[in-house]
Amino acid sequence: MSEKVFAFFPEAAFGPALNSVGIAQAVAEKGHKVVFLSDPGFVDIYREYGFEAYPVNLSEPMPADKMAKFWEDFINGHIPNFRKSPIDQIDNYVKECWEAIVDSAKWAEKDLPSILEKIKPDVIAVDNVILFPAIKQYGKPWVRIISCSENEIEDDAIPPHLSGCSENDTEGHAAFRKKFNEVIKPIHDDFNEFLQSCNEKPYPLGQFFEASPFLNLLLYPEQAKFNRSKPLDPNKFQYLEGCVRKEKPYTVPTFSANNDGPLLYVSFGSLGSGDTDLLKRLITLLGKTRYRALVNVGDYKDEYSDIPDNVIIDSWFPQPSVIPQVDAVIHHGGNNSFTECLYFGKPAIIMAYVWDGHDNAMRVQETHHGFRSDRYDWTDEELIxxxxxxxxxxxIQAKMKSTSDYMQKQNGPQKAAKYLISLLGE
Known part of the structure; x- marks a missing residue:
């Protein structure tokens, strides 16, 4: 097949961005050109992996450092809301996120038509939670990537997206859907007006995106899937069984203590690292144990002192190279962390704070791949x-090995590349 152009347009967050990098690496290995459409603040990330990247404004244009600070401040301003249940986050964090997401779709529409005309992609893959009309209308196959929890594709028999409900808590499902629709209605009405201005039909209340008629890719593995009342059409929906990118090697450093102890990895993602009080509490506790721990503290390294001898902190770790070497992980429930732990067979304790972390925390416990933990309401003894x-x-150990063996045989990035290339009919 002659070289084709594949464009990826991930959400401006590290989870979707790095998931798309993993798929893009596999597409490029097959001899095709890959380009990224990107929030300006993420352009350099894709370029660091060797890909062309074109900025698409998703908000009022501002320098990249100010944009990064904006989202950091947005998350940190909501730290008090991290203590709330998922349903009680709807009228604060969730509402404000959807307002920003709708604005991002409006802003993107200003740039996308000219950028698409410039790069002339043969296939466009979008990892986001909202429709960008220009991509749907471009006239080439477009793909929806669901790198968040699988329940982003709704079904009446499974917990609603963002709810963190147990699979069998039908009363909880109904209560969450009711409140979500009540709070989100003005934002949804505004989005429908935007859709109509772009010659698109309005969506039903609560829906901000649609399934692609060409292809939809989900990351969840077989062992964590929900029991749907209506199975997804395999001609349009494909499960990648995880999708782990290639990352630079990582050598575990020598610790000043406990070098023969089990190794833990602790990370709340790039944005969750602003919750320094919680991370300091964990570091203090782990310092009293037989374990060793690598702790991702993001951009807040200067705020830490008196680190125990069995703990090493850093601003960033090449996570897919670290997780295979540890014994267990404590994380926030981001979908990359969720699926990488399953892929490498490492049990996890998930302390979710927002978004689909709540769903993944409940899922990791219900499928016996680890534990859900309240983010703040736990004792040292309970966590140990x-x-x-x-x-x-x-x-748990047997479950992790079985799931890991299965996922590694699937090779999610290669699987995704095969499906994307097949859209060209060659």
Whole structure:
């Protein structure tokens, strides 16, 4: 097949961005050109992986450093809301996120038509939660990537997206959907007006995106999937069984203490690292244990002092190279962290704070791949008990090995590349 152009347009967050990098690497290996459409603040990230990237304004244009600070301040301003249940986050964090997301679609529409005309993609892959009309209308196959929790594609029999509900909590499902629709209606009405101005039909209340008629890619593995009342059409929906990018190697450093102890990795993602009080509490606790720990503290490294001898902190870790070497992970429930732990067979304790982290936390516990933990309401003894079970429970260990073996045989990035290229009919 002659070289074709594949454009990726991920949401401006590290989870979707790095997931798309993994797929893009596999597409490029097959001899095709890959370009990224990108929030200006993420352009350099894609270029660092060797890809062309074109900025698309998703908000009022501002320098990249100010844009990064904007989202950092946005998240940090909501830290008090991290203590709330998912349903009680709807009228604060979730509402403000959807307002920003709708604005991003409006801003993108100003840039996308001219950029698409310039790069002339043969296939466009979008990893976001909202429709960009210019991409749907461009006239080439477009693909929806669902790198968040699988329940982003709704079904009446499964928990609603962002709810963190148990699979069988039907009363909770109904209560969450009711409140979500009540709070989100003015934002949704505004979005529907935008859709109509772009000659698109309005969406039903609560819906901001549609399934692609060409192809939809989901990251969830077989072992974590929900039991849907209406199975997804395999001709249009494909499960990648995880999708782990290639990252530079990582050598575990020598610790000043506990070098023969189990190794933990702690990360709340690039944005969650602003919750320094929680990370300091965890570091203090881990300093009293037999474990070693690598702790991702993001851009807040200067705020830490008196680090225990069995803990090493850093601003960033090449996560897909770190997780294979650890024994257990404590994370925020981001979908990359969720699926990477499953892929490498590492049990996780998920302390979710927002968005689909709540869904992934409940799912990791319901499928026996680890534990859900309240983010703040836990005792030292309770957390240590969960860590010990992750390290020693034979049922969890067997489940992790089985899931890991299955996922690694699937090779998600290669699978995704095959499906994307097949859209060209060659």
């Amino acid at each position: 008990e969960k860590i010990e079970k992750c390290l020693t429970d034979p049922t």
